[in-house]
Amino acid sequence: MAVKSLLTALMTLLVYFFTISLGNGSVYSWIYGLFLIGIFAAIMYTGKVHTYRRVFQFVFALLFTVAFIGNLYDERGSMAMTANTFTESEVPFCHLVIPLVFIPYVLTQTVVFPARILGHYASIISLLVIWFVATITIGRGWCSWACFYGGIEDGFSGMRKKPLVKTVAKNREIRAFHFAVLVFLILMTLAFMSSIYCQWFCPFKLITEFPQLVDIPTLIGTFVFMSLFFLMVVILPLLTKKRTQCSMLCPFGAMQSLLDKMSMYRVVIDTERCTGCMKCAEVCPFFAIDRETILENKGHPEITCAKCGACVDVCPQQAIRFDFSLTKHFREKNPGKAFLDGPGRLTKILREFIEPKYFFVFSAFTFGVVISSGLAVNGLQRIAEALISAFNLGGM
């Protein structure tokens, strides 16, 4: 109880600074701040990580979308990029293209990004710093806790109680497909020295910005990204209860899976407790557990685990949990001996205090707070102002 209260108090301070204080104490910053504190406290005190994380990520994604589109209309009067805005306008650097921009930059010192980047190097460097710190802290957990796009399909994947299409038997192939897509996109980007993913495959152009329809290739491109949005972000998540775009198409997700070994936290499976019921595999939105994972007693999900907490919440044996990477290495090297094992009173207090699940949630949610606050408060304000103006509440 002490650790939950302490972390909730610390999170309240963080939210006060990043959301309310940086939001100039506006009523919208207070509303979003209280929402964040409520979500964090709900995870801490109910232990239901995935349930409340999903609410947070879905709300954040919707508010981000409203804010992004609203800003485009304020600045350009349209979501479409004309020939002029394509060369003159600046857009925020998007984390999805990090793996595609990085390799051409290292090889040729050319930044491959299909527009001028808002804030240029300052913008790139600040995003890269946040991404690097997040990578060594929560690894692919970024996709479940900090990605402003992932929440949309997370929301759709949670709308049905049971999936209409089951995928567990194909999870291995789906994971392989995702890495093949990453390699393909990197090679195509290098071959054309242009961000092929942004121009042709990014489904999120439907909710951000897209080229004005002026010729046949743009018309085809528009058809492709609209189809991808409805297929990968809406229809397949509804049918399968999986995050299909995150797990099959997103270059950033594939890269984070490869880098996840650097992170401080892991999800581990206690093979002694596990009864092989496969409930974890059925609920995993990232295709990260399959029959082999359980039958071969691997003791951890596969490489694509995004630390969403769905399996932790659902396992009837409490056999899956978040753990520190350091503890895992210690256990592997000292079989049968628990980390911080020992009779001393101080050791006992420390053992009770250092609960990886709560520290992981605290670390991951901190990234969510830092990344979401500005745009979410902006989105909330836009929705409130639109409602006030629609119902003429201001004149009452």
Ligand code: SF4
């Ligand atoms: S839900 Fe728990 S008990 Fe069932 S297979 Fe997964 S880890 Fe084992």
Ligand code: SF4
């Ligand atoms: S293995 Fe568990 S924590 Fe990892 S992505 Fe799947 S459900 Fe989420």
